[in-house]
Amino acid sequence: MELTIFIIVAVLSVVSALGVIFNKNVVYSALFLLVNFLTIAVFYLMLNAQFLGMVQILVYAGAIVVLILFVVMLLGEQLGEDISSWVTPANGVIIVLALILLTIIGTAVTDYPTTGAKGDFTPELIQEYGQAEMIGVTLFTDYLLSVQLAGVLLLVGIVGVIWLARNDEQLPATGDVPTKEA
Amino acid sequence: MSQEIVQLLVDIVKLIIIASVIMGIFTFILLVERKLIGRFTRRYGPNRVGPFGLLQSIADAVKMMLKEEMVPGHVDKVIYVMAPGMALMTALSVFAVIPFARDTVVLPLESLIGFSVYLTPWVADINVGVLYLLAVGSLGSYGIILGGWSSNNKYSLLGALRTSAQMLSYELPLGVAVLSVVVMTGTLRVTEIVEWQTQFAGLAWIVFLQPVAFLIFFISALAEAGRAPFDLPETENELIGGFMTEYGALKFGLFQAAEFVHAMMFCTITVTVFLGGWNMPFLNEILNIMPTPIQALAPVLHLGIFIGKSLAVYCSLIWIRASVPRMRFDQLMAFCWKWLLPIALLNLFATVMGLAITAELLGLW
Numbered sequence: 001m002e003l004t005i006f007i008i009v010a011v012l013s014v015v016s017a018l019g020v021i022f023n024k025n026v027v028y029s030a031l032f033l034l035v036n037f038l039t040i041a042v043f044y045l046m047l048n049a050q051f052l053g054m055v056q057i058l059v060y061a062g063a064i065v066v067l068i069l070f071v072v073m074l075l076g077e078q079l080g081e082d083i084s085s086w087v088t089p090a091n092g093v094i095i096v097l098a099l100i101l102l103t104i105i106g107t108a109v110t111d112y113p114t115t116g117a118k119g120d121f122t123p124e125l126i127q128e129y130g131q132a133e134m135i136g137v138t139l140f141t142d143y144l145l146s147v148q149l150a151g152v153l154l155l156v157g158i159v160g161v162i163w164l165a166r167n168d169e170q171l172p173a174t175g176d177v178p179t180k181e182a
Numbered sequence: 183m184s185q186e187i188v189q190l191l192v193d194i195v196k197l198i199i200i201a202s203v204i205m206g207i208f209t210f211i212l213l214v215e216r217k218l219i220g221r222f223t224r225r226y227g228p229n230r231v232g233p234f235g236l237l238q239s240i241a242d243a244v245k246m247m248l249k250e251e252m253v254p255g256h257v258d259k260v261i262y263v264m265a266p267g268m269a270l271m272t273a274l275s276v277f278a279v280i281p282f283a284r285d286t287v288v289l290p291l292e293s294l295i296g297f298s299v300y301l302t303p304w305v306a307d308i309n310v311g312v313l314y315l316l317a318v319g320s321l322g323s324y325g326i327i328l329g330g331w332s333s334n335n336k337y338s339l340l341g342a343l344r345t346s347a348q349m350l351s352y353e354l355p356l357g358v359a360v361l362s363v364v365v366m367t368g369t370l371r372v373t374e375i376v377e378w379q380t381q382f383a384g385l386a387w388i389v390f391l392q393p394v395a396f397l398i399f400f401i402s403a404l405a406e407a408g409r410a411p412f413d414l415p416e417t418e419n420e421l422i423g424g425f426m427t428e429y430g431a432l433k434f435g436l437f438q439a440a441e442f443v444h445a446m447m448f449c450t451i452t453v454t455v456f457l458g459g460w461n462m463p464f465l466n467e468i469l470n471i472m473p474t475p476i477q478a479l480a481p482v483l484h485l486g487i488f489i490g491k492s493l494a495v496y497c498s499l500i501w502i503r504a505s506v507p508r509m510r511f512d513q514l515m516a517f518c519w520k521w522l523l524p525i526a527l528l529n530l531f532a533t534v535m536g537l538a539i540t541a542e543l544l545g546l547w
Binding site for chain 1: 261309310313316318320324331343347353
């Protein structure tokens with residue numbers, strides 16, 4: 001049962017990921033990205049990580065893709081170039097480099113398995129205390145420094161955006177508002 | 183058939199029943215809205231079809247279905263057809279985690295099929311229910327955005343742009359307001375939030391304890407559902423029909439339904455999270471001293487109370503729609519970012535501090 005669902009969702013996930021890349025229309029790409037995010041949320045749910053799954057939908061599917069669509073609509077969509085034009089020597093080098101990087105990452109992950117949070121987190125315990133509580137306690141005790149660093153990083157991002165969006169140029173004066181002659 | 187499969191079938195049947203009942207209530211509520219708006223503006227409202235105009239909605243639905251389904255030539259066909267369905271589907275799926283009553287009804291079918299069938303008054307009781315509400319609610323904007331974009335029409339696109347900006351912005355105060363409730367009740371499970379409100383003889387409604395959060399939630403919910411005075415997505419006096427300009431016949435009807443179901447969904451969330459859900463003050467205490475046959479009627483009573491409360495909240499939406507003029511778009515965004523969000527954050531901070539101080543004083547650390 002679980003394997004069947006996994007295979008269906010996994011195929012959907014890969015197909016939608018390919019759809020993001022190979023679609024010429026940006027809006028369709030964004031929609032495939034939405035499908036991809038939703039399938040990833042299903043993966044989280046199948047791994048018993050309901051909190052992560054819901055946050056995935058809330059943040060990525062609910063906000064990020066809307067933002068992408070917003071920007072696409074604001075700028076006007078342009079059709080991408082043909083796939084045949086992708087075959088260039090530069091892209092070949094990029095593919096080779098990407099494969100090397102993937103190999104290194106894969107080796108690192110398999111050779112040095114990352115350990116999860118410390119403690120005895122059985123599904124029963126999580127069921128009893130609730131997933132959000134467990135994650136919250138872990139984040140704000142063992143991983144407090146990382147959380148605060150992430151917070152500072154986001155704050156820097158916000159400040160940067162405000163700096164970029166700050167409007168230095170004064171709008172040209174429009175003169176007096178024309179009034180109707182009596 | 184094993185027990186699991188039967189329970190799964192029961193859940194599916196429940197989903198179908200909930201969806202159809204909600205679509206039924208939608209036709210009724212459409213009539214109520216038109217009648218009330220009529221009364222608010224010193225008119226009679228629809229009163230020609232059937233006694234007191236009761237069949238007006240059915241007549242409208244039949245008219246919608248009989249109209250020609252046409253797709254304009256300049257639209258993006260796939261997304262154009264998909265958008266109304268997406269809008270309605272996301273609005274309907276929220277009802278899966280709403281508890282409509284307290285008690286699980288057990289159908290004693292041991293002699294017949296070998297086990298009892300449990301009828302829970304909710305479809306799913308997941309331990310991150312509140313997050314589910316917010317997550318699925320945040321998907322509600324896709325139908326509108328995609329409908330506006332695929333229409334390939336400047337007015338529709340403007341409506342869609344406004345919607346995406348509006349919904350992204352108002353999600354924040356909405357979420358923070360709900361967060362202060364979550365901090366207070368200490369749970370993300372929707373059923374437990376309702377249980378929490380049955381304390382003190384059912385007087386512990388969160389609206390009394392968190393009035394600021396309630397107001398912020400209610401205002402943001404109005405904006406999220408695109409209701410007046412925040413109905414910027416369609417603004418008929420400047421954008422013709424906004425995102426639904428190019429839609430006709432049943433697809434237009436689906437958009438209308440989605441809008442109303444979205445509003446109804448926020449009404450039920452308001453009732454569940456802030457107004458005590460299926461409970462009334464002293465209801466459980468009175469039920470406890472009643473004889474058993476009356477106690478067995480509790481689920482029906484709870485369901486009735488829940489629907490009644492939701493309708494009352496919906497009527498207040500109609501009242502607001504009839505009384506408050508529409509906001510300008512820049513006012514809308516400034517109101518959200520300069521007022522609602524800071525107040526919501528302050529409220530969250532005050533809640534956390536209050537809880538910490540109480541815990542300190544009572545020695546609960």
